[in-house]
Amino acid sequence: MDHEVTSRPSFALLTVSLDRGEAVRAEAGAMVSHDPGVDIETNATGGFLKSLRRAVGGESFFQNTFTATEGGDVQFAPPLPGDIEHLELRGETVYVQSGSYLAGDANLDVDTDFGGARTFLGGEGLFLLRVAGDGPLFVSSYGAIEAIDLDDRDSFVVDTGHVVAFEETADFTVRRVGGLRSTLTSGEGLVCEFTGSGTVWLQSRSQDAFLSWLIPKLPTRSSSSST
Structure with missing residues (x-):
């Protein structure tokens, strides 16, 4: 399975070239x-992507599997402007923020890690997927992607809205920024403190921060009807 990422870093496009049977x-x-x-098969998912959102908010989720009958290319793009990173798993496990999962080898085991998801369930809407096995995995970002090597640091603190993925070897704890008052006045919410070893992938923009900026600027229904 070959791949190419073009139009990066702002509007990345992934092209996956499949041989017959891949x-x-x-x-x-x-x-x-x-x-x-290339044939497409669409299936409803239970424990796969967004299962917690589906359970809490009534959302449905489907996944598409693309299988080459004769060989050919498939192109993918994330919903938000940003980059795409290729991670090649060789019996390893990584945790991916659900909104950053784009595509991967059909043999990869992708499921919601409920323990991690509960830890992150704090109003910022970040749910973790546990991806394990052998094969290529493609994650996307809002903005640019940066890889942080934890081996060079005692610890590393990042806003949960900027987490794309991290290796299983990284330990993490989630906490609020200061007390309740500082959380409300600083514009920050939850942060994740990483220790141990491995790599953490970050995105340079946060969907939550963008929505916090955008929503107050949207016209209300009453103001729209009066104009």
Whole structure:
């Protein structure tokens, strides 16, 4: 399975070239195009992506599996402007923020890690996926992606809204920034403190921060109807 990422870092586009019999699994809505020699199968998921959101908010989720019958290309793109990073797993495990999962080898085991998801469930809407096995994994970001090597640090603190993925070898704890008053006045919410070894991948922009900036500027229904 070959791949190429173009138009990076702001509007990255992933092209996966499949030989006959190879398959790639992607989040619904991520496909841009595919060759005629590639079949698509859509399945509803239970414990896969966004299962917690589905349980809490009534959302449904489907995944698409693209299998090459004759060989061909499939193109994917994330919903937000940003970059795409390729992680090659060789019996390893990484945790991915659910919104950053784009696509991966169909043989990868992708499931919600409920322990981690409960830890992050604090109003910032960050749910973790546990991805394990052998094969390529593609994660996306809002903004640019930066890899941080924990081996060079005693600890590393990052806002949860900027977490893309991290290796299983990294230990983490989630806490609020200061007390309740400082949380409300600083504009910050939850942070994740990483220790141990491995790599943490960050995104340079936060969806939550963007929504916090955008929503107050949207016209209300009453003001829209009066104009």
